[in-house]
Amino acid sequence: MVGLNKVFLMGNLTRDPELRYTPSGTAVVTIGLAVNREYRDKNGEIQKEVCYVDVDAWARQAELCADFLHKGSPVHVEGRLQYDTWEGPDGEKRSKHKVRADRVQFLDKSGRLEGQRDYDVDYSDHDNSHSHAVGAGVHDTAEDDIPF
Template sequence: MVSYNRVILAGNLTRDPELRFTQSGVPVCEFGLAVNRVRSKSEEVDFFDVTAWRELGETIANYKKKGDPILVEGRLQYRTWEAQDGSKRSKVDVVADNVQFLGRGGGEGEGSGRPRRGGDDVEFSEKDFDDIPF
């Protein structure tokens, strides 16, 4: 049997990215993503929690903010934990390993928090940081 776990989502950040560090100092960025889903005459929105690690997470936290469009490629991760009240909780998150900063289609640098280069989108991947020791 072959297993495959890949997800690609394009949408807008629902909140400013939150950059934290693990106890061992590894950066981790968490943000929400809203993805519009058009169904005949109505439009619905799906919401996803996304996590990006190391330099990829730092880059997102430094350049993106609530409302900015982004494309995320990664995998789904299922986690479970025990809440403070003793109840068991579970959640499916997206763990990003590749992101692409998308433009809003407006003027130069509009909404991106950084200058845009000729309207090009900017893409980052964990692979871009393979030579950096963690």
Template structure:
């Protein structure tokens, strides 16, 4: 049976992404993310464990991560585990650390108001990922007084609109297809 080295992680960045370039000019971004898991212990108490994980992203995806992500941004990473080994210069001991080599990074939200959030960027050389499209701001309406119809960050959180969207009038010649 063949081995499988595949991970899927979702979490938040603990630092702003750091972009550097290899001597040949390839973009490399270092992301540090936190993810947690929760469980109930034998006594019925709620427990949580947080893991801090280093992620390496390459090429155009690295540039996109540095452009659109900031500390606190939520991301989904698909990739594989890689073992980094080095010798500690002070003690001379061999050190090891597991990191994720990202094949794909999906932006789940964004702290930057101009980025629009949401985006799925792979790490392939042949994949030129476009900038994420801007979101349409939610229409504000007088919702229920309990706040159920309130918007968060200017974007509607409900699944159905409060009123039907108004379609702009266009001539048939203006439609590009």
């Protein structure tokens, strides 16, 4: 069976990024993200709810997040859901879901991309390069070329 594990989130950091390094020297940063949602209840009243999510970013992307982000910074995150388990200090098994970021985009306060601060990191084993050229992937097609 084919599976899909892709997450897109846009929100604000709940705390300053926490940068650490693995024993092999790879940077990893954890950011807390608050994602807001507004909806109307059955009475037509606007309700607000917040979903809090921990996000991990790795390697150079982790260092850039630590250098440029702070509590309150707006970001757009693309990644995948990951289930972590560990044993707590009391010996109890603990677990939680978090997002492993493939891409973190820094946004300005209005939610638009901030300058060219768009850092892609590909964690797959195969080449999955992204084209950033203006107009990449856009094809001019005359109406006569469409078969219907």
